[in-house]
Amino acid sequence: MADPRITLAGVEFAGPAFTASGCAAAGRELSAFFDLTEIGGVVTKSIMLRARSGRPTPRMVETPSGMLNSIGLQGPGIEKFLADDLPWLAQRNVAAVVSIAGETVEEYAQLARILRSEPAVRAIEVNISCPNVESRGQVFACDVMSASSVIHQVRRNTNSSVPIFAKLSPDVTSIAEIALACRNAGADGLSVINTTLGMAIDTDTLRPVLGGVTGGLSGPAIRPMAVRCVWQVHQVLPDVPILGMGGIATGADALQFIAAGASAVSVGTMTFHDPAAPLRVQRELLDLLDAYGFATVADAVGIAHRGGVS
C-alpha cells in the first residue's frame, strides 16, 4: 500500500486529500460521514475579520457537470471561528488549514496576526481569488501587484513554521505569472484553482438566476481547466507544493492533478454530491498509486512532465 502521508512545505499531513474551502464549512458537519483525521485535513470556509451575511438567494444554480454559486463569503468572523470552530477541530486532532479572506491588504495582515497565537493552525490558505465580492477589482489574484502585497503581508505576520498557500484564480491571462509573483512574495505553496466566474439567465424571467448576478463555476465542468493550471504552475515552479483542485470526483481525477504537478488535492463541489467524497477519493487515489508501484504520493508528483509511466 502506498504511504498515505505527505509533506507540504515542511508540514506533515495524514493523507493527500483535503476538503476544499467553502465546501466543508469548518468540518463539523462532515464528521457524521467520515473520519476527518484520516484525510490530509480540513480547509475551512474562508474566514474574515467580521461576521458576514453573504449574498441574497438564489445562491446556487446547477449547470452541466457543475454548479454556479454566489455565497459571498458568509461566515461568523474570526473571533467566533476561534471560539467555536478551531477548538472543535483541534480537540479531535483534525489538521486545520485555515482559509482567510479580506477586503483590504491590511485585513489579511490582521487575520494573520490573530492566527499567529493559534497553535492548531497547521497551514493558512490565503483566499485572494473569491469571485463573489462586491467589486471584481477586489480579486487580488487577478493582479500581480495586489496578489504580491497580500501574500507579503500574510507571510511576514505568520509564524515561520506555518506555511501559507496562495489560492489562485483561473480567470487571468497567465496563471504562471501570478504564481511566480506569489512565490516571490513569500508563498510557501499554491492552491490551484478557485472557481471561474460564470453566469446563468433564467429563461422564464430572462433575468440572471443568481441573487448575486454572477457566480463561481465549480465541479467536474472545470476539471480540465484546473489540470491545465496545475500543469502550467508546476512547469514554472517545480519545487513549490501545489494543492490541486477543481471538480475532483474520483481517485483517477485526483491522479491527474498529482501527475500534472500537485502534491495534494482538495475535494470540493463533489462533497455536495457525496459528503464522504474526500476520504473516498483519497482511498481510490492511494489504490491507483499502489497499482502503478509508487511507494509514496511524492514519487508521482509531476510525473506527466517527466514522460509518465510507460
Place this chain on the structure above:
Amino acid sequence: MTTQADAEVLSVRRDGAYYHLSFAAPGIADGYRPGHFVAIAVDEAHILRRAFSIRSASTKAGGALQIIVYPKGPGTRWLVARRPGDVINVIAPLGRPFRLPTEPVPCVLVGGGYGVAPLFELATQLRARGCTVEIVVGAGDAERLYGVVEARRVSDAVHVTTDDGSAGERGRATDPLRRILAAGGHAAVYACGPMPMLQAVSQVSAEHGAVAQCAVEESMACGVGVCMTCVLPVVGDDGVTRMVRSCTDGPVFFGDRVRWAEVGTVPPDTLGAPEPRDG
C-alpha cells in the same frame, strides 16, 4: 442519526400529478420524525442532491421510507423513472423535525400541493397524544391537489381549497385556517408548502395568537449544512437576524421568526450585512 446509504427502490407509483416512491432504509427509518427530510443523489450529469420531505416510514424490508416526488426537472424525472430493485444513494434523516405539543391541544395542519406529504404522519402522532387534528389541503387546481383521502384517514376534519375552485372551496388554504382559528381554542398550527403560503399561514396564525411551525422549501445543494445556499433571514432568540441554513437549522421554523417578506434578500439589519455604500 444521519446515515448515508445505498438504498434499494421498493416501489414507484404514480399518484395524480405526483409519484409515490418507497425505498429500503434499514437503520434510517427508526430515527425518522415528521418534518425530517432525505437528500437523494440522482444521475451522474446532475451533481447536486435533491431534497424531499419524508412522507412516512414503515417497517417494510427492515425499514423503509416513502417520499412524494413532483417530476418538474431532470433530476426528479430521473428519480421517478427508477424501478424496484434499482439502487439510489440517500442521506437521512436530515433537519430539525416538527416539535410536538406536550399537552393534548387542538391542532391545525396546512399543506400546499405535495407539501402535505409530512403532515399525515404528523397528524397520526398528534392524535396519538390526544390532540384533535384538522387538516387544510390546498393547491392551485384539482390536478395538483395531493392526499385528500389520506388526510381524511388520519384527521378529525379535512378542508380542501383550490385557487381556481376546480376542487373543494375556491380560495386559499388560509381561508379555512382563518375560520378555524377564529372559532377559538387552537393553539398549534403546522404548515408545509410554498413560501407565499407559509408566509400567509404565519400571518393568519399570529393574528389569532397562535404560532405556526413551518417546514420551508428552499433550494439546497448539499442538504447537510456545508454549502450555505439554502439560507433565509431568521430572527434568533437574541433578537438578531441571521442568514440561517434551512437544512440544518430548519427545515421547520417558527413562523414568527422568519422574515418572510424579505426571503430572497439580506435585510440591512442582518448580522454581517453589507455596509450601505455612499454614492
